[in-house]
Amino acid sequence: MSSRRLIIAVNFKTYVEASGDEAVSLAKICDDVAKETGASIVVAPPMPDISRIASIVDIPVFAQHVDDVMPGGTTGYVTLENVKASGARGTLLNHSEHRIKVAEIHDLIERAHQLSLSTIVCTNNTGVSRACAAMGPDYVAIEPPELIGGDISVTTANPKIVSDTVTTIRSVSDEVSVLCGAGVKNGVDVRKAIELGAEGVLLASGVVKAKDKMAVLLDLVSGLDG
Ligand code: G3P
Numbered sequence: 001m002s003s004r005r006l007i008i009a010v011n012f013k014t015y016v017e018a019s020g021d022e023a024v025s026l027a028k029i030c031d032d033v034a035k036e037t038g039a040s041i042v043v044a045p046p047m048p049d050i051s052r053i054a055s056i057v058d059i060p061v062f063a064q065h066v067d068d069v070m071p072g073g074t075t076g077y078v079t080l081e082n083v084k085a086s087g088a089r090g091t092l093l094n095h096s097e098h099r100i101k102v103a104e105i106h107d108l109i110e111r112a113h114q115l116s117l118s119t120i121v122c123t124n125n126t127g128v129s130r131a132c133a134a135m136g137p138d139y140v141a142i143e144p145p146e147l148i149g150g151d152i153s154v155t156t157a158n159p160k161i162v163s164d165t166v167t168t169i170r171s172v173s174d175e176v177s178v179l180c181g182a183g184v185k186n187g188v189d190v191r192k193a194i195e196l197g198a199e200g201v202l203l204a205s206g207v208v209k210a211k212d213k214m215a216v217l218l219d220l221v222s223g224l225d226g
Helices: 021-037 047-054 080-085 102-114 126-133 159-172 187-195 213-225
Strands: 007-011 040-044 090-093 118-123 139-142 177-181 200-203
Touching: 007 177, 007 213, 021 040, 021 047, 021 213, 080 102, 090 102, 102 118, 118 126, 126 139, 126 159, 139 159, 159 177, 187 200, 187 213, 200 213
Parallel strands: 007 040, 007 200, 090 118, 118 139, 139 177, 177 200
Antiparallel strands: none
16 A cells, blocks of 8 residues: 555535535535544536635545646636645646647646646546646546446456556655545545545546535545555
8 A cells, every 4th residue: 555645635526516506515525524534635626616615624625627728818717826826725627528739738737837736637548648647637536437437346346447557656666655546435436546546536426426415525535554
């Protein structure tokens, strides 16, 4: 198991169950669970909710995406500077549902470092994971697209892609932490992710669509203990 800090990153996507007031209450639940258990939980709410959430929780708030443009005459885009000013401490990049170009990933990782913003770069296979790890993000999150939103966790459906990604990334960097995601639902899935060498999980529907979100989060966090 890694000696790095293990994290659970919750992507709210654009689910109606996690937008506006619902986003605020989900973020508060994540904050409460983090405080109660000492676990590291990161939330990535919809862009319009970042500011409100960042002002009331202590856990890190991430953007789900940023555009590779500079502040100024770039109407309708979202810059790194925008999300930082809204209170975000980092951003997802290249999510499977919002892919960007390699050159943009590279540029955004570099500029995020300059702004002291963390980056979680999402990838779909070991080759892309290796390439993205070489760009020096804080995290690479391996998520097979076909398993996203499904009921079977990547750790059960394709454990090899997680362990292969960990091995591949370790061959290019000791600094980059590895997350895995897609179909992660419970503490057993989290424990398996850690056993496979990941330093945490990135998940969405398992939390966002749960009736009892607090119970699900407490169960997920229990998986970090090994
Ligand atoms: O960003 C997390 C994600 O794409 C996985 O989604 O719903 O399978 O946990 P989900």
